Amino acid sequence: MSWYLFDYGMVISEAPTATDWAALEEAIGLPAEPEDSTYWRHRESYDAGELNAEQYWTSVLGRPVSEGQLAQLHALDVRAWSHLNTETLDVLEAIDSTGAGLALLSNMPLELAEELGASGVWPRFFSQLFFSGRLGLIKPDRQIFQYVLNELGVSAEQVTFIDDRQENLDAAAALGFHTVLHTQGTDLAAELKLA
Incomplete structure (x- = not known):
């Protein structure tokens, strides 16, 4: 998967x-x-x-x-931090319909994670939510990526990681993740070959 x-x-x-x-x-x-x-x-x-x-x-x-x-x-x-990117939400919906797994990995304080997670529409797309404030680890520490792999029970080659910071992507890529840099104007559907 x-x-x-x-x-x-x-x-x-x-x-x-x-x-x-x-x-x-x-x-x-x-x-x-x-x-x-x-x-x-x-x-x-x-x-x-x-x-x-x-x-x-x-x-x-x-x-x-x-x-x-x-x-x-x-x-x-x-x-x-509550303003949602509607294009990303459309991509999440498209991925969700394919049966692929969706997980989130964010450098986010616990209090913020609890508030945003409870009030947002986006958490429903994810089967796993990983927050740095809960784990006591932050990106780009390789340990946080290894923790995610262990929890998902997959190899890095089975995971595509989407992030806006190159240092986080580099750390994930060093472990074997596929990576996509998300910047303003990124056509994420095209980058993920969903379009």
Whole structure:
């Protein structure tokens, strides 16, 4: 059986909008979008499950957060990553109709995974959901890819991995995965030979 392994951010979801970033920046009083911002500086530890939501936002702000502020920041973060790529959803539906296996592997904090997974339409396509925050491993660590293979009970050659980051694809390819880089404008159906 062949499997398709999808990333979430920038593949199933689209990028946060300018409005999303503005709302986050207003709430934290600091820039959020730039790669050197505290939002991103502490994100890997949050994704890996080393920080919970309160610890993460405390690190971002540089000071303790109140319960109300934490709820607001979490809600804004969830909203920012909730915009779905409808073309990808169509591809998931097409793959699902073929009988191939569908799984998800995302660098995502546990709190975000629980919220997005409960409210989204996309989880119904997947028989397996793998989140870094739950596993304590993040892409591109080869251990997370090996964990997925063990859970799926297949060899890497049976899996096509779709991700927006080349370093993640390189790590998967080194283990024998087929890989597809998803960037803005990618015709995913054509790349996967579904069209």
